[in-house]
Amino acid sequence: MHEADYLQLVKRLCSSGGGLLDLGDTVVSPETYDVALLAVGGTVKAVNLVMNEKFQNAFALVRPPGHHAGAYYAMGFCIFNNVAVAATHLLRSFNLQRIAILDIDAHHGNATQESFYDTKKVLYIGLHQDPAEFPVTGFADEVGEGEGLGYTVNIPFPYLIGDDTYLEAFNQIAVPVIKQYKPQFILVSTGFDGHYTDPVAELTLSALSYTQAFSKISELASRFCTGRLVAVLEGGYSLRLLGKMTTAVIAQMAGVPYQFRDKHATADQRIQRRANKIIDEVRHIQSSFWKV
Ligand SMILES: [Zn+2]
Secondary structure (H helix, E strand, C coil), X not given: CCCHHHHHHHHHHHHCXXXXXXXXXXXXXXXXHHHHXXXXXXXXXXXXXXXXXXXXXXXECCCCCCCCCCCCCCECCECCCHHHHHHHHHHHHCCCCCEEEEECCCCCCHHHHHHCCCCCCEEEEEEEECCCCCCCCCCCCCCCCHHHCCCEEEEEECCCCCHHHHHXXXXXXXXXXXXXXXXXXXEEEECCCCXXXXXXXXXCEXXXXXXXXXXXXXXXXXHHHCCCEEEEECCCCCHHHHHHHHHHHHHHHHCCCCCCCCCCCCCXXXXXXXXXXXXXXXXXXXXXXXXX
């Protein structure tokens, strides 16, 4: 997944005391290299435990996040791409042929998309905020290429979208595409930065979006891949809510009741109209590949 030179670069910068790994905001400390390896290892371990039927599903509570980290670059707080390594591991070590990656972080998973853009063995579906400012990929017309044409699905929402329109798009586009793909394993890049209290992103979702999405995802995993599902932590910077929402999702995956009341978030009509136009566009583009 990553170039050997890049691993050496991260290792060297960390052992020389740390610093900036990219031109933006990805800072490393002397401990980062080891911690980032543990994050990848924890994710791979979660996948192994599920594949070996020790657990039906798992949540890899790891940091740093991974979905912006590419073969030879760090970006957006991401050092190594935990989910992309896990998917590569599933392809190579377990010889799976259809892996679905659902990315619900508020930002587009540019590097995960890039890693599997030309293969149909990995379906990438990203639901994220308008990517024009960051990471400048993840628009509706990015749909994969070559053998992977149609196996990348991007749903870019306008800022301040709220729960209703988000869940509508999730249910009307992401869910039917996964059903038609019939994955053998589902990986979820689980960023909580779409929550309305988050200081970094602008989707303004409430906990409802996450619990409802996960209820659907668990259902799809049971139906198509004997429950095989691994969720991996990505972003989420509202420390007050991060623990609660993670617990709510884990409870949902475990089928354990957990009470967490959150205010339902709705968008104003102008934003809703813009969102509907974008969703129609996504549906139009994807209808060449899927029944949506
Ligand atoms: Zn994010």
